Amino acid sequence: MTSRKGSLMGVRDDIKVLDATIRDGGLCNNFEFTDEFVTELYKINIKCGVDYMEFGYKASKNMFRESDFGKWKFCNEDHIRAIVGDNISDMKIAVMADVGRCDFKTDFLPKSESVIDMVRVACYIHQIPAAIEMIEYLHNLGYETTCNIMAISQANLDQVEQALEMITASSVDVMYLVDSFGSLYPENASELAKIYLTAAEKTGKKVGFHAHNNQNLAFANTIETMSYGVSYLDATAQGMGRGAGNCPMELLLGFLKNPKYNLYNLLLFIENYMLPLKEQGVSWGYDLQYMFTGQLNCHPREAIDFTAKKRTDYSEFYKYLLENY
Amino acid sequence: MTSRKGSLMGVRDDIKVLDATIRDGGLCNNFEFTDEFVTELYKINIKCGVDYMEFGYKASKNMFRESDFGKWKFCNEDHIRAIVGDNISDMKIAVMADVGRCDFKTDFLPKSESVIDMVRVACYIHQIPAAIEMIEYLHNLGYETTCNIMAISQANLDQVEQALEMITASSVDVMYLVDSFGSLYPENASELAKIYLTAAEKTGKKVGFHAHNNQNLAFANTIETMSYGVSYLDATAQGMGRGAGNCPMELLLGFLKNPKYNLYNLLLFIENYMLPLKEQGVSWGYDLQYMFTGQLNCHPREAIDFTAKKRTDYSEFYKYLLENY
Numbered sequence: 001m002t003s004r005k006g007s008l009m010g011v012r013d014d015i016k017v018l019d020a021t022i023r024d025g026g027l028c029n030n031f032e033f034t035d036e037f038v039t040e041l042y043k044i045n046i047k048c049g050v051d052y053m054e055f056g057y058k059a060s061k062n063m064f065r066e067s068d069f070g071k072w073k074f075c076n077e078d079h080i081r082a083i084v085g086d087n088i089s090d091m092k093i094a095v096m097a098d099v100g101r102c103d104f105k106t107d108f109l110p111k112s113e114s115v116i117d118m119v120r121v122a123c124y125i126h127q128i129p130a131a132i133e134m135i136e137y138l139h140n141l142g143y144e145t146t147c148n149i150m151a152i153s154q155a156n157l158d159q160v161e162q163a164l165e166m167i168t169a170s171s172v173d174v175m176y177l178v179d180s181f182g183s184l185y186p187e188n189a190s191e192l193a194k195i196y197l198t199a200a201e202k203t204g205k206k207v208g209f210h211a212h213n214n215q216n217l218a219f220a221n222t223i224e225t226m227s228y229g230v231s232y233l234d235a236t237a238q239g240m241g242r243g244a245g246n247c248p249m250e251l252l253l254g255f256l257k258n259p260k261y262n263l264y265n266l267l268l269f270i271e272n273y274m275l276p277l278k279e280q281g282v283s284w285g286y287d288l289q290y291m292f293t294g295q296l297n298c299h300p301r302e303a304i305d306f307t308a309k310k311r312t313d314y315s316e317f318y319k320y321l322l323e324n325y
Numbered sequence: 326m327t328s329r330k331g332s333l334m335g336v337r338d339d340i341k342v343l344d345a346t347i348r349d350g351g352l353c354n355n356f357e358f359t360d361e362f363v364t365e366l367y368k369i370n371i372k373c374g375v376d377y378m379e380f381g382y383k384a385s386k387n388m389f390r391e392s393d394f395g396k397w398k399f400c401n402e403d404h405i406r407a408i409v410g411d412n413i414s415d416m417k418i419a420v421m422a423d424v425g426r427c428d429f430k431t432d433f434l435p436k437s438e439s440v441i442d443m444v445r446v447a448c449y450i451h452q453i454p455a456a457i458e459m460i461e462y463l464h465n466l467g468y469e470t471t472c473n474i475m476a477i478s479q480a481n482l483d484q485v486e487q488a489l490e491m492i493t494a495s496s497v498d499v500m501y502l503v504d505s506f507g508s509l510y511p512e513n514a515s516e517l518a519k520i521y522l523t524a525a526e527k528t529g530k531k532v533g534f535h536a537h538n539n540q541n542l543a544f545a546n547t548i549e550t551m552s553y554g555v556s557y558l559d560a561t562a563q564g565m566g567r568g569a570g571n572c573p574m575e576l577l578l579g580f581l582k583n584p585k586y587n588l589y590n591l592l593l594f595i596e597n598y599m600l601p602l603k604e605q606g607v608s609w610g611y612d613l614q615y616m617f618t619g620q621l622n623c624h625p626r627e628a629i630d631f632t633a634k635k636r637t638d639y640s641e642f643y644k645y646l647l648e649n650y
Contacts, residue, residue: 008513186511186549188333220545224511254620267640295579315592
């Protein structure tokens with residue numbers, strides 16, 4: 001279990017790359033992407049060999065008003081189909097549903113009627129039973145499912161082991177290690193991954209990794225955990241995602257040796273669609289305020305606020321965090 | 326040799342942090358730092374617990390005109406003393422001298438007359454005999470010495486092993502692994518580090534790591550190689566250094582658990598001195614053009630030119646590199 005799988009030179013056929021730009025990136029712009037942006041990203045992802053594209057959340061319309069957000073917070077079937085038609089491609093379509101913040105019993109069609117392939121169930125470690133209820137329901141509808149346990153850097157090892165015992169007994173296909181706070185280092189991310197992988201291998205499940213870049217380690221943690229057997233890898237164009245963002249897709253595609261993955265097309269998308277987003281003031285990416293919350297293993301919400309206010313008094317903010325976390 | 330040394334929770338007393346801001350950062354602004362900047366950095370480094378501060382190069386005045394560069398390309402004794410006096414601190418003073426681009430037989434005083442503690446001899450792997458000649462000369466003058474083998478990602482394993490055999494037989498104190506092109510991943514950086522460490526441990530020498538951030542891996546590679554026993558760690562304020570820059574000191578100080586290292590004071594320096602540098606247009610740091618040269622394992626000179634021209638046609642530049650490297 002502790003050895004590296006494959007080599008830096010070769011191809012690992014078990015690898016699946018998931019583009020989460022619209023979903024995690026949507027947290028930076030209230031999910032207000034133009035249809036043109038999403039359509040182009042869909043086409044580019046196919047050209048780049050991306051295996052899954054996540055379109056957004058299936059958020060509860062009882063809890064969140066549709067008029068307050070872009071459409072990708074809700075991922076209505078007809079909105080996805082307006083982009084992908086029947087998705088005549090090898091790339092699969094994913095959406096995310098948060099435990100306690102979705103209406104999964106009413107908002108999902110049977111898979112046979114939906115263009116969605118995979119539902120990623122996001123939860124905190126104290127919500128595993130609720131996650132499993134959702135997973136079984138969605139699995140029975142015919143979807144691939146994942147269980148994305150967020151903020152794993154705050155869980156203790158006992159909790160992780162119990163959670164994995166419960167999840168591996170479920171119908172879930174993929175168990176995700178989610179470093180929500182960007183607090184893990186390659187060394188402890190790999191140790192956690194090995195625990196997931198040991199549980200997964202016994203039960204025929206796969207393991208995924210979702211990184212945040214608070215300490216500039218999103219790409220490093222992704223390829224390090226991958227080297228021990230993690231196979232579902234989340235990334236986003238230019239790392240677009242909440243706060244410090246995620247693993248940049250361009251770094252990941254440039255690293256993977258499978259010739260199905262192609263970097264060039266993504267560069268065209270970055271030039272034509274990502275640079276304008278940044279120019280419009282949509283903000284994400286590594287900076288000191290996110291480094292602090294990563295180092296302190298806490299939620300980035302105050303760092304996001306610091307960024308929004310265009311503050312640069314880093315030392316004051318750091319002092320504040322030290323006193324309050 | 327393959328096991329991790331120490332843990333993420335503990336202190337490794339063998340660790341030495343070296344600030345290379347003026348030296349590698351000087352490559353971004355022609356070494357034209359104000360005396361105030363260098364004086365403040367010197368004071369802040371002492372407060373932060375930094376072990377060595379590198380002031381710049383000892384470049385040949387026959388090859389380079391003094392009037393063409395800031396003074397830290399030459400590091401005259403009196404210029405250093407104007408900042409540090411007799412350096413009444415626990416922090417040591419380092420300078421770098423490039424093989425073939427310095428006049429080491431005329432430009433170094435005996436250590437007893439100099440405020441410099443350590444000379445870092447930088448060379449390519451085909452220059453080891455010349456490096457050793459310099460090391461022996463400088464060692465005999467009384468200096469600590471390092472051998473910094475640059476562009477190690479382009480050397481083959483036979484060359485590395487022969488080079489290490491030659492260097493370990495010399496009087497050098499520290500052998501540095503230098504990822505000049507930011508091309509190494511944590512996995513192969515660690516494998517290389519283990520080869521250095523095996524050679525070093527037999528002969529009582531230490532191993533250092535100098536990272537570049539082309540693939541956003543400078544910090545990751547620094548702490549990963551450290552975890553296997555590398556003990557001399559180069560970093561710079563905000564990662565300031567040629568092209569994509571180096572390992573950011575703030576990430577490293579925030580990571581190290583030894584209470585002698587202090588992050589807060591560095592934040593004050595960043596606010597007061599580094600942010601203004603960036604505002605003046607001094608440029609460094611991770612971007613796609615540097616990622617390409619890192620992925621292709623080539624010198625960043627064309628990426629630096631791309632940056633200087635404020636180009637954003639990444640896809641064209643990538644195509645050009647693919648055709649020419």
